[in-house]
């Protein structure tokens with residue numbers, strides 16, 4: 001959910017990493033060929049750029065989802081509890 005797909009610039013292998021970690025200055029090793037990939041906002045490589053963009057999008061969505069949850073009003077507590085009203089004086 002909160003992870004993004006990363007494609008290795010060397011072996012073209014695809015793996016995933018958490019969007020929260022994929023930020024400017026982050027680096028990680030490819031599990032396939034063990035090359036170290038550097039993630040920078042000004043990277044010129046399309047694979048890196050795409051991963052950074054995806055991570056940014058996922059982080060934004062997560063933030064918005066959290067904000068929406070916070071802003072959402074609490075479930076309204078009904079003060080009058082007349083859900084089960086009993087019929088009084090029900091005579092034949």
Ligand SMILES: [Zn+2]
Nearest residue numbers: 008011030033
């Ligand atoms: Zn690789």
